[in-house]
Amino acid sequence: MLTDLQAQLRQAHAMSVPVRIVGAGSKQGWHAPQQGEALHVGSHAGIIDYAPAERVISARAGTRLAEIQAVLASQGQMLAAEPPDFGGHATLGGALATGWSGPRRPWAGAMRDQLLGVEILNGQGELLRFGGRVMKNVAGFDLARLMVGANGTLGLITEAHLKVLPLPEVETVRVFELPQADAIALANRLCAAPWPLSGAAWQGGLLRIRLSGNAAAVATAQQQLGGEPDVERHWFARLQAMQLDSFAPPSAEQGLWRLSLPQTCPPLLADYPQLIDWAGGRRWLSAPLAAAQAISTSARGAGGHALLQRSQAGWPTAPRNPTLLALEARIRRALDPRQILNRRQGD
Amino acid sequence: MSEAFLSALRHTLPAEALVLDVERLRAFECDALSAYRALPMAVALPGSEEDVIAVLQLAHAHRIPVVARGAGTGLSGGATPTAGCLLLGMSRMRRLLYLDPLARYARVQPGVRNQAISEAAGHYGLYYAPDPSSQIACTIGGNVAENAGGIHCLKYGLTVHNLLGLRAVTMEGELLELGGTLDCNGYDLLALLTGSEGLLAVVTEVTVRLLPKPQLARVILASFAEVGHAADAVAQLVGSGATPAALEMMDGATVRAVEDFLQAGYPTDVAALLLCEADGTPEEVEADIVQMSRVLRAAGACELRVSDSEAERQQLWAGRKAAFPAAAKLAPDYYCMDGSIPRAAVGRVLAGIASLSAQYGLACINVFHAGDGNLHPLILFDANRAGELARAEQFGTDIAALCVSEGGAITGEHGVGIEKLDGMCAQFNAAELGQFSAIKAAFDPLGLLNPGKLIPTLHRCAEYGRMHVHRGQLPHPELPRF
Numbered sequence: 001m002l003t004d005l006q007a008q009l010r011q012a013h014a015m016s017v018p019v020r021i022v023g024a025g026s027k028q029g030w031h032a033p034q035q036g037e038a039l040h041v042g043s044h045a046g047i048i049d050y051a052p053a054e055r056v057i058s059a060r061a062g063t064r065l066a067e068i069q070a071v072l073a074s075q076g077q078m079l080a081a082e083p084p085d086f087g088g089h090a091t092l093g094g095a096l097a098t099g100w101s102g103p104r105r106p107w108a109g110a111m112r113d114q115l116l117g118v119e120i121l122n123g124q125g126e127l128l129r130f131g132g133r134v135m136k137n138v139a140g141f142d143l144a145r146l147m148v149g150a151n152g153t154l155g156l157i158t159e160a161h162l163k164v165l166p167l168p169e170v171e172t173v174r175v176f177e178l179p180q181a182d183a184i185a186l187a188n189r190l191c192a193a194p195w196p197l198s199g200a201a202w203q204g205g206l207l208r209i210r211l212s213g214n215a216a217a218v219a220t221a222q223q224q225l226g227g228e229p230d231v232e233r234h235w236f237a238r239l240q241a242m243q244l245d246s247f248a249p250p251s252a253e254q255g256l257w258r259l260s261l262p263q264t265c266p267p268l269l270a271d272y273p274q275l276i277d278w279a280g281g282r283r284w285l286s287a288p289l290a291a292a293q294a295i296s297t298s299a300r301g302a303g304g305h306a307l308l309q310r311s312q313a314g315w316p317t318a319p320r321n322p323t324l325l326a327l328e329a330r331i332r333r334a335l336d337p338r339q340i341l342n343r344r345q346g347d
Numbered sequence: 348m349s350e351a352f353l354s355a356l357r358h359t360l361p362a363e364a365l366v367l368d369v370e371r372l373r374a375f376e377c378d379a380l381s382a383y384r385a386l387p388m389a390v391a392l393p394g395s396e397e398d399v400i401a402v403l404q405l406a407h408a409h410r411i412p413v414v415a416r417g418a419g420t421g422l423s424g425g426a427t428p429t430a431g432c433l434l435l436g437m438s439r440m441r442r443l444l445y446l447d448p449l450a451r452y453a454r455v456q457p458g459v460r461n462q463a464i465s466e467a468a469g470h471y472g473l474y475y476a477p478d479p480s481s482q483i484a485c486t487i488g489g490n491v492a493e494n495a496g497g498i499h500c501l502k503y504g505l506t507v508h509n510l511l512g513l514r515a516v517t518m519e520g521e522l523l524e525l526g527g528t529l530d531c532n533g534y535d536l537l538a539l540l541t542g543s544e545g546l547l548a549v550v551t552e553v554t555v556r557l558l559p560k561p562q563l564a565r566v567i568l569a570s571f572a573e574v575g576h577a578a579d580a581v582a583q584l585v586g587s588g589a590t591p592a593a594l595e596m597m598d599g600a601t602v603r604a605v606e607d608f609l610q611a612g613y614p615t616d617v618a619a620l621l622l623c624e625a626d627g628t629p630e631e632v633e634a635d636i637v638q639m640s641r642v643l644r645a646a647g648a649c650e651l652r653v654s655d656s657e658a659e660r661q662q663l664w665a666g667r668k669a670a671f672p673a674a675a676k677l678a679p680d681y682y683c684m685d686g687s688i689p690r691a692a693v694g695r696v697l698a699g700i701a702s703l704s705a706q707y708g709l710a711c712i713n714v715f716h717a718g719d720g721n722l723h724p725l726i727l728f729d730a731n732r733a734g735e736l737a738r739a740e741q742f743g744t745d746i747a748a749l750c751v752s753e754g755g756a757i758t759g760e761h762g763v764g765i766e767k768l769d770g771m772c773a774q775f776n777a778a779e780l781g782q783f784s785a786i787k788a789a790f791d792p793l794g795l796l797n798p799g800k801l802i803p804t805l806h807r808c809a810e811y812g813r814m815h816v817h818r819g820q821l822p823h824p825e826l827p828r829f
Contacts, residue, residue: 053586126778134687135719136759138542145538166588194559216630260530264450281529305532334785
């Protein structure tokens with residue numbers, strides 16, 4: 001299987017034809033379509049090694065996240081970045097390529113933080129390994145983490161080694177009825193104090209604070225923080241899986257934006273419905289496509305950025321710093337000289 | 348060429364920001380890897396980002412190699428000048444620009460000391476987690492360049508996990524503004540620059556994440572009659588549900604050296620000691636201490652001591668923190684290694700090091716971040732005895748190869764620099780090294796920034812490769828062998 005993938009990439013490189021990497025296709029509708037022949041990685045699957053005592057799991061790119069999470073849970077462990085599994089279909093390779101992390105990210109780190117090493121095929125079909133299975137490794141440039149969030153444009157991830165963490169003994173949610181501004185302020189005040197937090201999200205006038213840890217610590221925190229129990233069951237699980245109503249496909253004139261902002265940024269574009277995660281660091285915003293320019297400008301003005309994540313009108317690229325764009329183009333050519341990997345349609 | 352450059356440099360920076368006389372240049376001829384020295388042509392001490400940009404543009408125009416340096420505490424020669432280079436000393440850029448206690452970050456200039464950040468943040472109940480042993484002196488810019496670790500990485504991560512943003516200047520004088528939020532837009536260049544050892548850009552500003560200080564921390568001192576039992580305890584602690592805030596190991600020889608040096612109160616008739624720390628809320632710490640104590644006893648610990656006060660905790664740590672100076676009393680010179688291995692392999696690798704020690708006739712003591720699998724064997728030698736430095740280096744290269752053969756890495760936190768170039772040939776094949784060179788060229792096409800570090804030439808690897816078999820295959824079969 002690996003040799004097939006390598007042969008296909010070598011040939012594509014030799015012929016300079018674009019190739020689009022396909023895992024399970026679980027994120028179709030969430031990213032811009034790419035050019036070229038499909039390179040199917042989904043069947044390059046399977047957990048290669050899992051040592052619970054080492055807190056490390058190694059798996060091929062096509063392995064379903066759901067399978068990994070189930071195996072980890074059977075040993076009382078988890079992928080602490082909580083990548084969304086898109087109805088159980090998402091693959092490890094796709095989760096790394098997009099780099100999306102879930103509600104626990106501000107406390108437990110992002111996907112890139114839990115990645116220890118990768119095996120990749122670069123744009124010339126060379127099989128390369130960066131990082132490894134150890135916790136600390138500063139040998140060479142960190143090309144493993146560079147792959148995370150690169151959307152497959154720097155190489156095809158074939159295998160990855162990830163750090164895993166123990167599942168918390170207890171998890172509970174407290175709900176506070178608060179307007180957006182107060183919710184952002186309270187969430188950040190809690191973050192600045194040593195509470196056992198693992199989630200802070202606001203929607204529709206309710207701030208949900210998730211507490212994780214051992215039973216005694218969570219009980220004490222719950223008592224001191226107050227708030228109400230959550231009547232909605234598994235709300236954070238549905239947030240992680242991106243199954244809340246906010247994530248539904250927008251209608252023709254609407255778009256769903258992902259805003260990355262400083263966590264303490266006061267309410268931004270508050271006239272539009274928002275789901276705020278990461279104590280303010282990530283905000284999902286539903287708005288008319290006509291507001292695209294205003295949304296982008298507001299996010300940049302606040303020190304962050306906005307990406308149109310779902311719409312029926314395509315995925316316009318947000319304006320970016322030209323120095324960085326030029327550097328990124330050179331980095332891309334360093335790994336994929338003919339830029340055959342996951343080239344966007346129209347590029 | 349260099350005269351014209353120096354003349355232009357005098358017009359770019361004020362006189363007090365330049366070091367040109369040989370006497371004062373001597374202070375910059377090495378970092379903490381003092382076996383390697385070279386005099387820079389000049390030292391520039393920029394006071395601002397604008398200065399850095401101007402100096403780099405000038406050096407680029409004159410094709411002068413540039414080496415950036417923080418406090419010079421690095422152990423792998425990352426800041427060793429290349430002969431005739433311009434050394435860029437970042438020590439004058441040491442202002443803490445902004446600290447936001449609610450948003451929990453600080454923006455600092457690269458010359459700010461690691462510990463100074465935690466001191467400033469401490470007023471708000473916050474701190475900066477990575478704590479390399481040189482934290483009173485080392486600077487945050489150097490920490491970023493090396494992706495510095497420390498004792499508490501096991502729970503709180505390395506430098507790369509604790510950064511929010513960077514400003515950095517390329518060799519061509521272009522300013523890069525990276526990160527800023529928890530999600531990145533475009534490639535994760537923040538991660539790429541962290542640990543790039545000053546080869547890609549010069550850091551001019553760092554935004555670090557600050558964490559709330561844990562309410563409580565307690566440490567367990569566990570003594571073992573056999574090294575193997577301590578190694579087993581490490582694996583079992585990591586596999587248990589509790590994550591130690593720190594998990595450090597010292598072998599018997601290190602313990603005795605430390606006791607001679609500062610009387611930390613350690614038991615000395617032991618084969619190994621573990622220091623295992625729990626932190627968090629009082630409830631978490633209590634539960635973790637109970638669980639960790641149970642695991643340690645089951646693994647064969649003969650004695651456990653748990654700190655009952657902050658003073659006692661500090662005292663128990665004082666010995667560990669004095670391990671390197673204590674080792675310096677054991678022999679005229681020591682050579683500090685930095686291998687990183689899976690935790691299950693700790694016992695096997697320690698046994699391998701012991702047999703190499705006998706083979707080379709050089710003593711080696713071990714003190715390390717056991718919970719991370721990051722070893723720091725200290726090879727003791729006397730550089731004044733003919734051949735001992737070379738023997739110590741060969742011993743070290745063998746330890747690095749042993750770590751790689753266990754699925755580990757040649758360096759966990761000290762970096763490659765010039766010291767571990769041979770080890771890079773053991774860790775990576777020609778295509779992987781070629782990829783590093785291509786990334787380097789994407790940032791610095793002329794190869795002027797910190798040249799000769801991190802990436803070995805293929806020629807060097809071919810020389811090294813005569814003795815070394817990598818993953819069962821000779822490296823670089825395409826290269827001729829002599």
